[in-house]
Amino acid sequence: MVPIDQLITEIWGEDPPRRAIAGLHVYVSQIRKFLRRPGQSESPVLTRPPGYVLRLGPDRLDFHCFERLVCEGRDQLRERRYQQATATFESALDLWRDPSLDDVCHGPILEGFQTWLKEARLECVEMLTDSRLMLGRHRELVSDLYQLTTEHPLREALHRQLMLALYRCGRRADALHVYQAARKTLNEELGLEPCRALQDMQRAILTSDDRLELHVPA
Structure with a gap:
């Protein structure tokens, strides 16, 4: 149940008009008409003092x-x-x-x-x-992951996934460059070092850790 006062604040903020309650009733009526299905006797928007409930299957x-x-x-x-x-x-x-x-x-x-x-x-x-x-679909992931890390530069999991995809494509230097770029961004934006998982990925790439190799399940 969402109280009427909360709905008014959601719609009009901290300075609602004098007839906010009347306006809210109009909006609720319009929503009820919009959501009511043919042959349905009751709208899924129900009045439950001190507010309203949306009941859906x-x-x-x-x-x-x-x-x-x-x-x-x-x-x-x-x-x-x-x-x-x-x-x-x-x-x-x-x-x-x-x-x-x-x-x-x-x-x-x-x-x-x-x-x-x-x-x-x-x-x-x-x-x-x-x-x-x-x-084993690392090759098709590289371009998407480059775009995602650009859109979400602080999302360390995406950088880790991009590093792994590049490494499995034989692009070890590019994978390490991704780490350095992510580290620089994190330092500049948040004053932080990369998380443990991202650091572990860098070390694994530097040492060509066998655990990075693809093991496709049977």
Whole structure:
């Protein structure tokens, strides 16, 4: 249940108009008409004092479908079922139509939800990349990972994945250059050294660690 006061703040901020409650009732009425299906007696938007509730069945919202698919893919990745995990993560990302929620006004609730959505999508992309790397698809990942690290320069997991993909393509020098560039960015932007996983990847590349070689599951 979302209280009326919270909805008013979400729509109009800290300085709402005098007839904000009446305006909110108009908006709710319009949403009810929009969401009501033919033959349906009740709208999924319900009045529950002191506010409103949106009641929907399972998988009626695409982000619920996304969450379910990501959970399934994470389990498959953990169980080393990389083909299935790849297909599941791809299905989850197919639900996206970027940019999300950019065509609506943002209050504090929606702002937080949009941040969560972007983070959830990036985590899905990272897990999909891990599963593709385990399937030996490193060559097709390089260009995408270069773009992703440019868009998200502080995302260390993406740099680590790019380094591994380059190394497996025989581009050892390029992989080490990615590390140096990431380290420089982290130092300049945050005053931090790379995380342990990124440092371990650099050391493994410098020593040509056998664990970096691809071992495709049977």
